[in-house]
Amino acid sequence: MNRRGGGASDRPEPALEARAVRRRYGAVRALDGVDLTVGAGEAVALVGESGSGKTTLLRCFNRMVEPDEGAVFVRGAPVDAGPAVELRRTLGYVPQEGGLMPHWSVLRNAALAPTLRAETDADARARSALDAVGLPADEYGARWPNQLSGGQRQRVAIARALAGESDIVLLDEPFGALDAITRADLQDLFASLRAERGFAVLLVTHDLHEAFLLADRVAVMRAGVIERTAPPSRLRAEPGTPYVAELLRRARVAS
Amino acid sequence: MRRRVPAALLTAAAALPGYAPADLAARVATAPTPGHAAGPAASAQQVDSALRVVVASKPFGESYLLMEIFAQALEARGMAVDRRPGLGATEIAFRALREDDIDVYPEYTGTGLVAILGEEPAADPGAVFARVETAFRDRWGVRWLPPLGFQNTYAIAVRRETADRHGLRTLSDLARASPELRAGFSPDFIGRSDGLEGLRPAYGFAFREIRPLLQAVKYRALAEGAVDVIDGYSTDGQVARYDLVVLRDDRAFFPAYEAAPLIGRRLAETRPDAVAALTVLAGRLDEETMRRLNRRVEVDGEDLAAVAADALGGLDRGTDGPAGIGGGTGEQAAAGRDAADGRADVEARGAGRRVRAGLLAYLWARRDTLARQTGRHLLLVLVSLLAAIAVAVPLGLGLERLRRGAEGVIRGVGLLQTIPSIALLAFMIPLLGIGVVPALVALFLYALYPIARNTYTGVRDASPEAVSAGRALGMTPGQLLTRIRLPLAAPVIMAGVRTAAVISVGTATLAAFIGAGGLGDPIVAGLALSDTRMILSGAIPAAVLAFLVDLALGGVERAVRPRGVAGPVA
Numbered sequence: 001m002n003r004r005g006g007g008a009s010d011r012p013e014p015a016l017e018a019r020a021v022r023r024r025y026g027a028v029r030a031l032d033g034v035d036l037t038v039g040a041g042e043a044v045a046l047v048g049e050s051g052s053g054k055t056t057l058l059r060c061f062n063r064m065v066e067p068d069e070g071a072v073f074v075r076g077a078p079v080d081a082g083p084a085v086e087l088r089r090t091l092g093y094v095p096q097e098g099g100l101m102p103h104w105s106v107l108r109n110a111a112l113a114p115t116l117r118a119e120t121d122a123d124a125r126a127r128s129a130l131d132a133v134g135l136p137a138d139e140y141g142a143r144w145p146n147q148l149s150g151g152q153r154q155r156v157a158i159a160r161a162l163a164g165e166s167d168i169v170l171l172d173e174p175f176g177a178l179d180a181i182t183r184a185d186l187q188d189l190f191a192s193l194r195a196e197r198g199f200a201v202l203l204v205t206h207d208l209h210e211a212f213l214l215a216d217r218v219a220v221m222r223a224g225v226i227e228r229t230a231p232p233s234r235l236r237a238e239p240g241t242p243y244v245a246e247l248l249r250r251a252r253v254a255s
Numbered sequence: 256m257r258r259r260v261p262a263a264l265l266t267a268a269a270a271l272p273g274y275a276p277a278d279l280a281a282r283v284a285t286a287p288t289p290g291h292a293a294g295p296a297a298s299a300q301q302v303d304s305a306l307r308v309v310v311a312s313k314p315f316g317e318s319y320l321l322m323e324i325f326a327q328a329l330e331a332r333g334m335a336v337d338r339r340p341g342l343g344a345t346e347i348a349f350r351a352l353r354e355d356d357i358d359v360y361p362e363y364t365g366t367g368l369v370a371i372l373g374e375e376p377a378a379d380p381g382a383v384f385a386r387v388e389t390a391f392r393d394r395w396g397v398r399w400l401p402p403l404g405f406q407n408t409y410a411i412a413v414r415r416e417t418a419d420r421h422g423l424r425t426l427s428d429l430a431r432a433s434p435e436l437r438a439g440f441s442p443d444f445i446g447r448s449d450g451l452e453g454l455r456p457a458y459g460f461a462f463r464e465i466r467p468l469l470q471a472v473k474y475r476a477l478a479e480g481a482v483d484v485i486d487g488y489s490t491d492g493q494v495a496r497y498d499l500v501v502l503r504d505d506r507a508f509f510p511a512y513e514a515a516p517l518i519g520r521r522l523a524e525t526r527p528d529a530v531a532a533l534t535v536l537a538g539r540l541d542e543e544t545m546r547r548l549n550r551r552v553e554v555d556g557e558d559l560a561a562v563a564a565d566a567l568g569g570l571d572r573g574t575d576g577p578a579g580i581g582g583g584t585g586e587q588a589a590a591g592r593d594a595a596d597g598r599a600d601v602e603a604r605g606a607g608r609r610v611r612a613g614l615l616a617y618l619w620a621r622r623d624t625l626a627r628q629t630g631r632h633l634l635l636v637l638v639s640l641l642a643a644i645a646v647a648v649p650l651g652l653g654l655e656r657l658r659r660g661a662e663g664v665i666r667g668v669g670l671l672q673t674i675p676s677i678a679l680l681a682f683m684i685p686l687l688g689i690g691v692v693p694a695l696v697a698l699f700l701y702a703l704y705p706i707a708r709n710t711y712t713g714v715r716d717a718s719p720e721a722v723s724a725g726r727a728l729g730m731t732p733g734q735l736l737t738r739i740r741l742p743l744a745a746p747v748i749m750a751g752v753r754t755a756a757v758i759s760v761g762t763a764t765l766a767a768f769i770g771a772g773g774l775g776d777p778i779v780a781g782l783a784l785s786d787t788r789m790i791l792s793g794a795i796p797a798a799v800l801a802f803l804v805d806l807a808l809g810g811v812e813r814a815v816r817p818r819g820v821a822g823p824v825a
């Protein structure tokens with residue numbers, strides 16, 4: 001598996017790429033011709049209102065959603081080149097509210113990805129991932145998810161994504177359910193982990209502050225299409241469309 | 256009787272349970288030398304020609320007593336007998352006979368005419384017998400042997416004080432007073448054309464209220480004033496016990512109900528010896544005698560075997576002289592007991608006055624029987640439950656995968672729950688006969704719903720966030736099922752199993768109606784014989800069993816609850 005991207009070559013394959021992707025749910029066009037590229041090691045945030053299609057787009061990359069039309073690539077290969085299960089095991093994933101297995105210990109939860117890949121040092125990887133998110137395995141490894149706070153559970157979810165040591169991490173509104181202080185702590189933690197490890201990120205969020213803080217580029221989605229993609233500073237300076245300007249104004253992040 | 260025919264005793268010894276053919280075959284198979292095998296093999300031939308005769312009864316006292324009389328009459332002639340007392344009702348007993356699951360049971364000609372043939376009731380006993388005799392033989396090869404000599408037709412009874420207050424002597428008198436009276440009738444009496452349905456227009460009854468009451472509770476309900484009028488039977492021993500007045504059928508409405516042995520095709524065709532033994536009883540029991548015998552069983556609580564032995568002893572004396580059967584005097588009764596075999600003797604003396612012993616002493620005295628019945632009961636529940644788990648859990652899981660139509664299927668399974676158990680048991684006789692197998696099938700069917708429902712719901716609702724996350728991280732459907740959904744659903748599934756098990760312990764008491772044994776046996780027999788302690792000797796262990804099963808499965812439910820998942824607050 002080509003983890004850590006194709007860093008050796010001159011022009012590395014993009015980590016994630018979607019071309020003209022469409023997906024309908026009955027009469028609703030959830031994705032109506034979307035193009036998106038996330039470069040190796042790059043962090044892209046998908047922002048937009050509820051129902052704009054951002055979670056559907058994210059789920060196309062781990063094949064939790066199959067597009068009706070268009071093509072989706074991970075590390076340059078079409079996602080449907082092999083079994084979905086194999087693809088998913090190479091992608092870190094952090095859902096909203098963690099999605100931890102309630103009947104598994106913290107350590108077993110964190111070790112899921114390497115365990116599924118039958119790696120012999122699954123436990124060691126999980127321990128180091130737990131250390132990295134500030135939940136030392138010796139202290140927290142044997143606890144049950146319902147013995148943790150919401151913020152701690154989300155840290156375990158991040159550790160679970162890290163323990164797979166994937167070069168790509170998908171995050172679906174990962175901090176949305178947390179209080180403001182806990183959220184800020186976790187955003188800082190995540191930013192420093194990424195700086196340290198350099199994995200590519202696709203982050204779905206409705207929080208523009210979070211997008212600007214964590215992403216290299218921000219893609220604004222509206223009614224199934226990407227309205228504008230730009231680095232945070234450019235987006236602030238030139239919203240480009242009235243909708244983006246309005247979004248920025250409402251979020252009070254306009255310069 | 257046996258004292259007079261020692262030859263028969265010898266034959267009887269050969270037919271003891273220890274010499275049953277299957278048993279013999281096993282012994283032959285393990286015999287050390289061919290020389291040894293020759294002896295038993297030869298007698299196996301003899302015993303084989305005398306297969307066990309299955310004698311049954313319906314679930315009321317007189318039927319039990321007649322069954323026992325039939326059984327002892329056959330045993331006295333050296334035939335091996337299996338007893339199947341208390342088969343559900345006419346429907347179940349007759350179906351079992353038609354299918355040759357039983358060989359003989361006491362039936363009444365009027366019941367045959369009306370309830371089985373579905374014809375109009377008739378009052379002439381000779382005509383009724385001729386009609387059922389021909390019709391049963393032509394349709395099913397089932398034979399009515401000559402009647403025993405008494406009629407047990409419906410009788411309408413009131414408390415003496417009611418009769419005095421309203422001046423009641425006949426059913427016409429009753430019709431006049433009926434708007435002020437509350438009636439309690441057996442469910443079958445209410446619906447039958449030779450019961451209330453025909454009686455009402457014949458006499459113009461208009462009771463203030465009519466309650467369906469089971470035979471077993473009717474007399475008590477009348478005595479305690481819960482109702483004022485009940486239906487009973489003309490040979491009923493309970494009439495004297497409660498000092499009731501039987502009203503005269505002044506318009507000759509009630510049809511002929513002569514009691515006779517009803518025998519199945521197999522017995523009729525292959526066992527002339529058994530037919531002859533039962534035919535000897537023809538015309539030998541009159542109503543007076545039956546009422547006295549019934550009272551000894553139902554009111555005085557005497558042992559069935561001893562009363563039956565006395566009746567047969569009286570029958571023997573009847574061949575020598577004009578004395579009535581059953582004996583009227585203590586001397587004759589004692590003589591009859593002496594004539595009975597050792598088992599009946601012990602039981603007659605030990606249990607004959609059982610009414611006065613305490614409940615605990617009674618339970619203790621019956622501990623071997625109760626242990627056997629409890630074991631059988633538990634076996635019925637466990638086997639049917641395991642089969643239901645094996646079917647309902649995969650069914651629930653499969654439905655969860657399909658989703659579409661799942662609710663419909665589970666509701667369909669739930670419909671099974673609405674079939675009355677007696678009806679379900681009756682339906683299954685043509686397919687499965689009577690005994691343990693149909694009882695297991697019925698219990699299995701009743702256990703499906705709670706288990707399938709809880710499996711489906713438990714797996715469907717098992718932490719959707721965890722399932723979704725597991726899927727997105729690359730768990731296969733099989734891994735999601737075995738590592739996440741099933742462990743999380745296990746306590747819910749176990750709760751369904753627990754519900755099914757406790758219900759099953761209760762339902763299994765009904766297995767007694769089709770001869771499957773278990774704790775229903777003493778309950779059904781106790782109800783038929785008006786023996787409260789006998790009822791309790793089945794009901795109390797059944798309740799204890801239900802409690803223990805619930806406790807044990809509650810423990811299992813806690814054990815399978817995954818750590819980290821909160822249980823109900825204890």
